[in-house]
Amino acid sequence: QQQVKQSPQSLIVQKGGISIINCAYENTAFDYFPWYQQFPGKGPALLIAIRPDVSEKKEGRFTISFNKSAKQFSLHIMDSQPGDSATYFCAASRDSGNTPLVFGKGTRLSVIA
């Protein structure tokens, strides 16, 4: 049973465009939702995270939108750049991050000039 469903599997965006990656979860006990970015040959690194008491969090060109009633959250990358080309993973956990993360399957983003 996949607890966090991520889409799309792959995404190609023009430079300067908006990249949108979506995730849906099933467990209503989840209360911490991070996004991780992974470049080829490297380990994932935390990009941005949100808790369900807010509907949106923005850090630079990266924004998480969170819809608690729909049990969905998404990552928006504004003004996408070739350097953003990577694999992005959404994740979720409960107990304020004190339990292990459950990861989505990942989205491979390619930003083309």
Added chain:
Amino acid sequence: NAGVTQTPKFRILKIGQSMTLQCAQDMNHNYMYWYRQDPGMGLKLIYYSVGAGITDKGEVPNGYNVSRSTTEDFPLRLELAAPSQTSVYFCASSHPDRGIDTQYFGPGTRLTVL
């Protein structure tokens, strides 16, 4: 700080061999994790530990063993390697604090079992 270090970076095993993947962190984190990453499948948790002497199974523990005798080290043992264990293995550590759990990942070990 070196962060999370993993050795080896690459390894080829024959079916039935055993090996230990090493993981160490110098951030004094209580929590440590082992994941495996298969193409298109995301990261699956193998084992985790919330402190020295405490370990717990994740989603895919079969064929693996762990120990946590110190805060710094969290080795993963593969006994009787099988082709299904061909994967990239990542170790991570964290220190959940006030609802924030940033996991810091190592560079990974690419394992091939032939």
